[in-house]
Amino acid sequence: DAKTTQPTSMDCAEGRAANLPCNHSTISGNEYVYWYRQIHSQGPQYIIHGLKNNETNEMASLIITEDRKSSTLILPHATLRDTAVYYCIVRVSRRDDKIIFGKGTRLHILP
């Protein structure tokens, strides 16, 4: 089973920052936090991952608490195309390691 807890759904106004929380209180020292999203039955899309430092790329920012028990994915200026299911995943960074998907957070971007 997934090692993370996420809200079932969230709404965010278009143009605003979307902040998606994730709890992973049992995370181990060698486990990373990954975020993927799935837009309406398309293949999951990698967003970002991190170990303990905050990370930023062209899609999003990842804020991990100091105790690593929770994190927040931030989409800085949400658009309608960001409407998707967002998955927070904890896994070791081993190249052949499977991804275990939970139910994720269904994010609705409102016009």
Next chain:
Amino acid sequence: EPEVTQTPSHQVTQMGQEVILRCVPISNHLYFYWYRQILGQKVEFLVSFYNNEISEKSEIFDDQFSVERPDGSNFTLKIRSTKLEDSAMYFCASSERWEQYFGPGTRLTVT
């Protein structure tokens, strides 16, 4: 930007028939995966593949399933005798490092 491609996008087959789902991973990737998603359910790991052999497989991946990398570019999933419960979206993924990149999926409908 390189991407994972899958064919066909939709496959309809009769129960008991064999199907082969095809994937072309990103060219410099060495790790390959199949996942499936039954309508309305979570994305589930099936199998991972590296260096021409299976690295890991799930309980779903029984003797009816097989994978093959027949040449330098294709990666296939074969279901020998399809069942109604095999109806799902099947996603191929590949990775070079730790991020897995998913294809658009093949929708398999078993009638």
